[in-house]
Amino acid sequence: GAVVSQHPSWVICKSGTSVKIECRSLDFQATTMFWYRQFPKQSLMLMATSNEGSKATYEQGVEKDKFLINHASLTLSTLTVTSAHPEDSSFYICSARGFGDRVSSNQPQHFGDGTRLSIL
Amino acid sequence: EDQVTQSPEALRLQEGESSSLNCSYTVSGLRGLFWYRQDPGKGPEFLFTLYSAGEEKEKERLKATLTKKESFLHITAPKPEDSATYLCAPDPGKSTFGDGTTLTVKP
Secondary structure, three states: OOOEEEEOOEEEEOOOOOEEEEEEEOOOOEEEEEEEEEOOOOOEEEEEEEEOOOOOEEOOOOOOOOEEEEEEEOOEEEEEEOOOOHHHOEEEEEEEEEOOOOOHHHOOOEEOOOEEEEEO | OOEEEEEOOEEEEEOOOOEEEEEEEEOOOOOOEEEEEEOOOOOOEEEEEEOOOOOEEEEOOEEEEEOOOEEEEEEOOOOHHHOEEEEEEEOOOOOOOOOOEEEEEEO
């Protein structure tokens, strides 16, 4: 159980293009979804947290106009990198957290397999 | 400010050589400490949740323990397939991850 699907797994596009990444919880309802960025040999850097039906909360230094997050349902969140440039090239990972017997914030995050974004 | 430090940064073991990874944290109001395994090019895979000091969880060759200030991930008789980066995350409500320990197990 607790499967999160992230798509696409790899995308290469030209500078100036906008890229959309989807994150779906397949077998549970995700109250909260997280978007991370990970640089080689570094840990996860949280970009934003989104709750279904409300605006995402962005971490300090993350441009909300560049990284558009939509969490329209309890099973789907999207991250759109607008007007992508080479410096946006990275590994983007989403995660989802669902309901549980304990307070939801005590539930583990379940991660997608990431999206490798390369901007030429 | 919440902080989490994992040590060592990298660990090389021979197959069958047991060892421990450390996760030290300072978090106000800890509501759970999580361990994950991450393989290269993949998203982290959930391993354990520990909620209170003294708690232990086991899965195959892995055992996680928790005190008020740190957590240990003990690896008993590791195999090459245990090679991965292990991440800890205290207080997932704030999604703060440690930098991880990269474990390499040689046959």
